[in-house]
Amino acid sequence: MSRLLSADFAKLRKHKFFWFCMIGMFLFGIFMAAMDYISTLQYGDYEAQLTNVLFIYTLAVSILIPAFVSLFVGTEYSDGTIRNKMIIGHTRTSIYLSNLIVCSAAGLGLCISYMIGAFAVALPLYTIDPGILPGAAILVLCSFLMSIAFTALCTITAMLCQNKALTAVINILAACCLLVISIYIMSRLRQPEMYSGYTLNTETGEVEVSEDIPNPDYLRGTEREIYQFFNDFLPTGQAVNITSQIELSQSPGLLAAYSAGIIIVSTGVGMFVFRKNDIK
């Protein structure tokens, strides 16, 4: 497989869309950190925190990874070059894994590119509290695993669907749908359990205090558990969570475990079906 990895990484180095995304993510990192700093200067009521902007890349890569994987792997089918690999005797497992590894590395590259951009602005301008660094490092690792899990899911479609355009449409649409679903799930989970009561001064000068009112939209019991599961399990849910620094998540360890599960199961299923697939 080392020969395939060498060939696929060489192809990645020449991939224009990859470098376009890398530069875009770097500039995005600079932009987000600079904008956050400017807003603290304008409003001045809080200090610029690196963690406010550091994890925004998780949402951006949720759209970029499907597009990149579709183009990178889809080209193998549209140009017919996947046949060259099979004809000279590479196994389908090696071909699948090689594509997955290279696409995962590209996805991590996009994350790191954003972080370098954000750090380039944050290091000279922000006050970085060393206490937050261990927590931030754990979240970065979770985001890396989330990125690989997302790549693994996109790789299934890209390796099994032999039409590059259809692959791109399926992957990008699925990513958008999952993102919307995850944002909806998060908004439902964020619903307060009770609406706080109000205090009212009546005309007679009396102070009327109402009790807290239960929120009918608050999720309870099994329903809340199901929402919570998808919030933690879906890669897009994890992206939303990591961006908000695991505000509503159970724990970073659980996110990492779910990501690892997605990577293993999706790769296993993808390789099994790919081995049976007729290549044209």
Add this chain to the structure above:
Amino acid sequence: MDYILTARSLGKRYKNFKALNDFSIHVPQGAIYGFVGKNGAGKTTFIRLVCGLQEPSVGSYAIYGTENNDPGISRCRRRMGAVVETPSIYQDMTAEENLKEQYRIIGLPSFDSIPELLRLVGLENTGKKKAKHFSLGMKQRLGIAIALAGNPDFLILDEPVNGLDPQGIIEVRELILKLNREKGITFLISSHILDELSRLATHYGFIDSGHMVKEMSAAELDAACRKCIRVQVSDVRVLSRVLDEMNLEYSILSDTMADIFARINVSQLALALADQGCDIISLDEREESLESYYVNLIGGGNRNE
């Protein structure tokens, strides 16, 4: 005879459609094997199976004597190259970059032989021009160069001259002949352009409806398609005697019919036969081309595929 590729009772089914049915083939070492069949006959399906792009539904094939279900088949495939349907090339790369990529896939340690390979296929002057801007003939030759990257001794070309202009056809033909003669590469060439194939092939296999109808050498085909005079007479024994006296090569087809494989003086033959009381009923010159041979063999184009 040593065979590079053989197949036994091979079958491939797509849902309810049998693309290959009880198919067999024998490709001798050093041959240019013309794989002839109309569109949809199963040529490309067989090539896809041999290249490992698809798995057979039933039966087996062997490359260099190694069966397809043997784990060693992957190692055998390293000794072969193929261009299946369209050339498999990265459109956004130059010819040299495409070859470098293939060298990496194969695991060749050095790119030193790339200029020679480009020269061999006549693409040494393409420079930074990307493959997407190549003509069809150039793409086809680049596809062949990629297939040649691992120094294979067996090359499979699926419709190599399809869509090429006359110049492109000549270039590809000359390249195939050169590789076969100078490097001893065995070719399996599928085509339905029979005239072109007849200029190259040393062996033929005729496929129809997923089944191998006949395999033969070019010499056997030449004999079957030989120019002759078909003569119908009242008594073929008299004809035989007269032709023996004239020292002419012939073959008896029936009690009244024979083929004469020589230029004859018709008046002289007619007089000699008349002397022995034999009448000439009809006489016509025949020459069967590969095309007409194929049509006779397959039975025209009205079969359901």
